[in-house]
Amino acid sequence: xxxxDILSFGETMAxxxxxxxxxxxxxxxxxKRIAGADSNVAIGLSRLGFKVAWLSRVxxxxxxxxxxxxxAREGLDCSHVEVDNAHPTGFQLKSRNDDGSDPTxxxxxxxxxxxxxxxxxxxxxxxxxxxxxxxxxxxxLSASAREMSRELMTRMRNAGRSVSFDPNLRPSLWASERExxxxxxxxxxxxxxxxxxxxEGRLLTGLEDPADIAAFYLDQxxxxxxxxxxxxxxxxxxxxxxGFVAGVPVETVVDxxxxxxxxxxxxxxxxxxxxxxPEAVRRANWIGSRAVQSRGDMEGLPTRSELTAxxxxxxxxxxNRRTAAPTVSVAYxxxxxxxxxxxxx
Numbered sequence: 104x105x106x107x108d109i110l111s112f113g114e115t116m117a118x119x120x121x122x123x124x125x126x127x128x129x130x131x132x133x134x135k136r137i138a139g140a141d142s143n144v145a146i147g148l149s150r151l152g153f154k155v156a157w158l159s160r161v162x163x164x165x166x167x168x169x170x171x172x173x174x175a176r177e178g179l180d181c182s183h184v185e186v187d188n189a190h191p192t193g194f195q196l197k198s199r200n201d202d203g204s205d206p207t208x209x210x211x212x213x214x215x216x217x218x219x220x221x222x223x224x225x226x227x228x229x230x231x232x233x234x235x236x237x238x239x240x241x242x243x244l245s246a247s248a249r250e251m252s253r254e255l256m257t258r259m260r261n262a263g264r265s266v267s268f269d270p271n272l273r274p275s276l277w278a279s280e281r282e283x284x285x286x287x288x289x290x291x292x293x294x295x296x297x298x299x300x301x302x303e304g305r306l307l308t309g310l311e312d313p314a315d316i317a318a319f320y321l322d323q324x325x326x327x328x329x330x331x332x333x334x335x336x337x338x339x340x341x342x343x344x345x346g347f348v349a350g351v352p353v354e355t356v357v358d359x360x361x362x363x364x365x366x367x368x369x370x371x372x373x374x375x376x377x378x379x380x381p382e383a384v385r386r387a388n389w390i391g392s393r394a395v396q397s398r399g400d401m402e403g404l405p406t407r408s409e410l411t412a413x414x415x416x417x418x419x420x421x422x423n424r425r426t427a428a429p430t431v432s433v434a435y436x437x438x439x440x441x442x443x444x445x446x447x448x
Contacts, residue, residue, distance in 0.1 A: 107180070109148050109371070110232035112158035112255065113141025113241045114217030115174060116210075117166040117194040118400070124199045127207060137173045138195055138400050140271050140364050141238050147368030147390070147404035148236075149178040153375070156180040158229060162192040162216045183229060187216035199398075210275075212244075221247035222254045234375055235259040236367070237294070238269045239287045243276035249286065256293040265375070268294035269367050270303045280306075292323040296374065298367055300331040313338040314345065329384055331366055331391075337384050348384040351392035361401055365394035368404060389414050 118138035121130040142157065149155045157179040161167030163186050170192060175181050193212030200206045212218070220241065237256055242249035260266050270287050277283035284307055291297050291307075297320045299307065304316035317328035317340035327341040336350035369387030378386070390405060393413075397403030405413065 106154065107156045107229070107232040108153040108375070109145070109155045109234045109236060110158065110229055110255075110259075111141050111145040111148075111155060111236045112220070112251075113139060113238060114193060114212065114215065114244060115139040115142040115157075115159055115161075115170045116212060116215075117169055117192060118197055119194065120197045120398075121199040124201050127196050127198050127209065130198075133196070135169065136400070137170055138197070140240055140269070141236075142174060142179075143361055143364035143401040143404070144236055144238075144269075144367045144371070145179055146174070146177045146401050147365065148372060150404055150406045151368070151372050151410060152407045153372070154180070156183055156229060156232060158183045158220075158224060160185040160187050160216045160220050160224070162186070162190055163188045164192055166192040166194055167216065183224075183226065185216075185220075185224060187219060190214060190216040190219055192216055193218075215244075217241075218244040218248060220244070220251050222251045224251060225255060225258075229255075230258060230262065232259070233264060234371070235264055235266045236269075236371060237266065237290065238271040239283075239290065240271050240273055240276075242286055242290060243273050243283070252290060253293070256290060260293055260295070265296070266294045267296040267298065267367070267371050267374075269298045269363065270300075270307060271363070272303050272306070288323070291320055291325070294324075295326045296370065297325045297328045298331070298363075298370060299328075300363060301333075304330055314340060317345070327380055329366075329370055329380075329387065331363060336388055337366070339380050339384050341380055344380060346381060348381055348388060351389050353392050353396060356395045361394045361403065362391045364401070365390040365392075365404055385418065386410075386414065389418075 116138050118136045119133035120136055122132040123130050145155045145157050161170050171181050171184055193215035196209045198207040242252040256266055268291050288307055308316050308319045310316050313330045320328045329337050329339045331337050334350045336348050338347050366387040369390040370383050373383035373386045394403040
């Protein structure tokens with residue numbers, strides 16, 4: 104196998120999306136797709152030209168085959184996806200909301216094949232990846248998947264690889280809110296780049312202000328924090344700089360699912376190309392805004408040619424960065440992640 108740029112891991116489920124709006128109980132036609140925040144990010148990075156390896160586990164069933172075939176068509180290296188003969192592939196039902204509001208999603212994933220991921224799934228080949236992206240979803244699936252998440256993040260960081268982490272809170276998967284907060288913050292301390300939403304950051308830290316939330320994670324060991332503020336944009340903070348980058352206006356919101364994953368795609372891709380943090384946040388905001396204008400979890404994620412044609416043309420010679428008052432911004436001397444070789448697909 105060729106060199107791995109990025110490793111991502113987690114659960115990809117089959118997803119049945121309602122073709123009609125209304126109560127899922129009354130819908131009789133569904134379209135089959137795939138779903139999963141972790142694999143959404145992996146797909147987005149693959150579309151931008153990165154070599155992405157996907158670590159997961161599916162059942163020995165038709166849904167598992169569908170998941171793997173779909174991911175492979177998106178360019179992901181699925182040679183590390185395990186097939187479980189004893190446990191099924193998870194799936195979900197998703198409503199269609201024509202008014203752009205958050206859809207209803209019903210999950211059927213308890214005891215799924217992916218919940219049986221464990222440290223035994225980690226191989227030397229996977230550890231050769233140059234970057235690891237992790238979220239708070241796999242550790243919520245089971246104790247063994249949680250142990251695998253901790254070990255992967257620890258070993259990658261200790262090996263000098265860059266690590267990004269999106270909390271992606273799923274309270275219903277945890278035994279208690281207290282356990283969720285403790286475990287997610289423990290994992291966040293292993294990451295270089297932490298990417299929470301504002302409501303997530305407030306719950307996880309007990310703090311209200313984005314600057315204070317970011318400082319909390321910087322004190323825990325992060326190099327940089329970007330806090331998603333929804334349509335308003337995002338606040339970022341590093342040990343050298345901080346600021347606010349305005350969001351990208353959207354005329355019509357079609358599907359809100361996947362916006363945060365698009366944000367992660369923008370941040371990770373830009374930082375691995377050694378762009379400055381403000382520029383990375385701007386790309387992240389743009390991809391997030393693009394995601395909500397398409398129906399589907401990952402359908403709106405751009406290819407490299409689309410990124411070049413649409414984003415780079417739209418923002419040529421422009422800057423929408425504003426430093427967050429009343430703090431004083433310190434100019435960058437070195438881009439975040441500068442100790443790592445630049446990846447330019």
